[in-house]
Amino acid sequence: MSAVRGKVPQWKVDAVEEIKRLFREYPVVGIAGFRGVPSSQFQSVRRDLRDEVAIRVVKNTLLKLALESLGGDYKKLEDYIEDQVAVVASKLNPFKLFKKLENTKTPSPLKPNQVSPVDVVVEAGPTNFPPGPILGEIQAAGIPAAIEKGKIVVKNTVTVVRAGEVVKPEVARALNLLEVKPIKIGLDTKALMENGIVFTPADLAIDEAQVFEDFIEAARKALNLAVNSAYVTEETAEILIQKAFLDAKNLAINAAVFEKEVMPDILAKAYSEMLAVANLLSDEALDEDLKE
Amino acid sequence: MEYVYAALLLHAAGKEITEENVKAVLEAAGIEVNEARVKALVAALEGVDIEEAVSKAAFAAPAVAAAPAA
Amino acid sequence: MEYVYAALLLHAAGKEITEENVKAVLEAAGIEVNEARVKALVAALEGVDIEEAVSKAAFAAPAVAAAPAA
């Protein structure tokens, strides 16, 4: 047990101890940001994941204290403490945990005065609004809107905010009206740790489609290698037989080796050649049977 | 393919494809005839329905024709 | 078709496709030769790259076949 000075309030001591307990109890722990997550969404995420992921909101200073106190590899996580963070702890492997946390993200509108992480584009097209004061509010955001056929219409596609720019309140309001939800809000994984190994989102994002393609490529390479080196296995036996047969058939036909099995092919080939030449000739040069 | 052309020529002319006939045609074309190949040809053609084999090549024509015409 | 086969035969044998040669081949096959057709054939084949036509035949021939059929 760590020594605690008498002046520290008991709730802080308890909070630090709780974090330390979680970190010791679960094999996979980590830090996730939750800035901008409405408390209702946060509560439902916590509820939905309750059986698989322990989530605790903690003050950054206390989390730092806990990590210091735990020491060792845990101190590596200090680099990821920023903004508003929560501690996550789970028995799921880091990849599954990451996926669960990513799945908590839902499309959301931008808030006034926040820095937009993305370019926000408003597409040209009709809105659901009838003519009215809303037109002014949309125009105030720099969106070229007008009335057409009894509806407010965005006339040109425009980029209203660029990544890294502050979202002006009037722009946030217009985007809200148009139901543009350009960002995903939820638990934002900063880092996860298992057995002292720190995984960042770059390590954790798995493209399953790519993995599937990799497996196809690997399997294809194996098949190619086996067949091209004539390594006979149950899987390649049939292919190799067919290859050998086709080799023989090609050779027999191309070299006009008169084997009964390929005679029809050889005849058809000769006939095709005759037709190919006949097609280049004028009518007078052709027999009656080729003219029709 | 000379030997095959000779056989098909005889067939088209309604003649029997015998070793003798094939040889005669080949020689008329100035070809030095290999007896073994003539024998092999005639033997391999025994029981083969030339009309049918040939019609397969012709058959493919209309269907395939459309695409490669381009 | 006999006439074309005769031409192919001569071509395969590396012989020139002349009226005389074509006639010789056809006659060897016991065919009564139509002189005008032989002339037309030889004239028509002048400038034709038989090698190329034949090499395309394996695949493209069926397409070609459609033409005379039309």
Place this chain on the structure above:
Amino acid sequence: MEYVYAALLLHAAGKEITEENVKAVLEAAGIEVNEARVKALVAALEGVDIEEAVSKAAFAAPAVAAAPAA
């Protein structure tokens, strides 16, 4: 692709593809194993049907061959 080959090896052998098994195979091949990659692979396999990938590879082979024919 080593990690994928290791997984295919285990799959073909009817063994479970666990982190431990993949590691053992890679190490036997003298490969210095990256733990995070092993974990990533095993995790990814939950959504990947290896059997399907293998059968697709087998199908794709002839398709590849078709290309030069065109």
Place this chain on the structure above:
Amino acid sequence: MEYVYAALLLHAAGKEITEENVKAVLEAAGIEVNEARVKALVAALEGVDIEEAVSKAAFAAPAVAAAPAA
């Protein structure tokens, strides 16, 4: 097709395709050898680039098969 397989076997083994060699292979397989067929085979393959002939598809048949499919 035994004779053709024998030729392919010799080719793959880097041996010359001679009557003698073809016969030896066929006899080892317990086949009663037909001399004329051997001669015909060797004659047909004379001057043929086997590598090329083997890999060059030469079927009129598949074209036929394609027709109904189209």
Place this chain on the structure above:
Amino acid sequence: MEYVYAALLLHAAGKEITEENVKAVLEAAGIEVNEARVKALVAALEGVDIEEAVSKAAFAAPAVAAAPAA
């Protein structure tokens, strides 16, 4: 492909594909035989219907592809 050609040669000749027979054919072609490859060949061909495999190759490529998938 020597080993596979040898197997098909025996098959075409109506002979059984045994280690002994395969070896005899390969040796007749002047090939230094690798016993393990012969064993692997014979073992793998057990349970393969060569006739069927060959007839599939003659017609349908998709069928061909299907096999290795299994």
Place this chain on the structure above:
Amino acid sequence: MEYVYAALLLHAAGKEITEENVKAVLEAAGIEVNEARVKALVAALEGVDIEEAVSKAAFAAPAVAAAPAA
């Protein structure tokens, strides 16, 4: 195909494909190794340019493959 995967794994790892190495990999995967198959594999791969063999489509039968393409 376990044996082939083992070979590819070794190749990818920059190791030589020897009987010993193949065996080690297979055993690490918990496979009961068949010595003859290992020998056959190593023999088949001797002198093979793996990089090339791996990327060359397994099927050299364009004609056949072409048919179903239609």
